Amino acid sequence: xxxxxxxxxxxxxxxxxxxxxxxxxxxxxxxxxxxxxxxxxxxxxxxxxxxxxxxxxxxxxxxxxxxxxxxxxxxxxxxxxxxxxxxxxxxxxxxxxxxxxxxxxxxxxxxxxxxxxxxxxxxxxxxxxxxxxxxxxxxxxxxxxxxxxxxxxxxxxxxxxxxxxxxxxxxxxxxxxxxxxxxxxxxxxxxxxxxxxxxxxxxxxxxxxxxxxxxxxxxxxxxxxxxxxxxxxxxxxxxxxxxxxxxxxxxxxxxxxxxxxxxxxxxxxxxxxxxxxxxxxxxxxxxxxxxxxxxxxxxxxxxxxx
Numbered sequence: 001x002x003x004x005x006x007x008x009x010x011x012x013x014x015x016x017x018x019x020x021x022x023x024x025x026x027x028x029x030x031x032x033x034x035x036x037x038x039x040x041x042x043x044x045x046x047x048x049x050x051x052x053x054x055x056x057x058x059x060x061x062x063x064x065x066x067x068x069x070x071x072x073x074x075x076x077x078x079x080x081x082x083x084x085x086x087x088x089x090x091x092x093x094x095x096x097x098x099x100x101x102x103x104x105x106x107x108x109x110x111x112x113x114x115x116x117x118x119x120x121x122x123x124x125x126x127x128x129x130x131x132x133x134x135x136x137x138x139x140x141x142x143x144x145x146x147x148x149x150x151x152x153x154x155x156x157x158x159x160x161x162x163x164x165x166x167x168x169x170x171x172x173x174x175x176x177x178x179x180x181x182x183x184x185x186x187x188x189x190x191x192x193x194x195x196x197x198x199x200x201x202x203x204x205x206x207x208x209x210x211x212x213x214x215x216x217x218x219x220x221x222x223x224x225x226x227x228x229x230x231x232x233x234x235x236x237x238x239x240x241x242x243x244x245x246x247x248x249x250x251x252x253x254x255x256x257x258x259x260x261x262x263x264x265x266x267x268x269x270x271x272x273x274x275x276x277x278x279x280x281x282x283x284x285x286x287x288x289x290x291x292x293x294x295x296x297x298x299x300x301x302x303x304x305x306x
């Protein structure tokens with residue numbers, strides 16, 4: 001187990017390091033924030049002073065060395081535009097993002113698992129085929145397409161629900177559903193597949209031969225064992241929620257982390273953009289690491305294969 005954990009930790013650390021390098025180089029390829037801050041009637045001396053103030057007058061390797069040294073000390077920088085610590089910029093927007101992702105996760109699990117169970121138990125019937133067709137559609141359509149369709153139908157034409165902001169509980173409905181639909185589709189598809197696999201196992205046939213009632217077999221043997229592989233899917237889909245929230249929050253003008261991150265791109269706020277990309281990547285890597293560890297605990301064969 002220790003070897004498995006160290007191997008996974010090493011891969012996670014390497015992934016974060018690669019993201020750090022790629023992000024640092026890529027954001028500087030978009031241009032300089034001085035171009036935005038520099039006044040039209042300013043002098044070259046003023047521009048040089050701004051570049052010196054933010055360390056942009058140094059070479060790229062020097063800037064990277066300073067940034068890594070600051071990260072090692074727990075210093076994540078100051079927003080070039082807002083002139084306050086990056087941590088504060090993200091901290092005040094964290095709650096709305098977590099609330100939206102939490103709502104989407106609850107909806108995804110509450111709808112996806114029963115839908116997958118229904119599709120497995122009623123396989124071959126029209127209702128099961130319709131459910132899986134909808135699941136495939138929900139998984140294939142991008143978040144922004146779902147968001148635009150929901151806004152047009154329920155926000156514009158029917159005028160039932162608000163489509164921007166987060167002032168009331170009603171504002172959560174459309175963005176939460178937008179995030180949850182691909183999650184519902186993924187969970188339903190995987191739950192159906194694992195249930196069909198479990199239902200073909202010998203111990204299920206033995207239980208039927210002994211006269212155990214079908215509802216008891218489904219509840220105690222089929223669903224219970226089919227939920228174990230779902231750990232991996234849930235971990236990966238939670239990571240997908242994080243990535244999807246960037247687009248969804250932008251479309252719905254949601255006051256969360258996604259809006260901060262996308263805004264930092266247009267304003268070339270390097271410290272905010274770098275921290276956001278690295279933090280999002282670290283969360284995704286951590287979730288995948290946690291899934292690997294939990295799955296290896298549930299199924300020791302995974303540690304042997306690794």
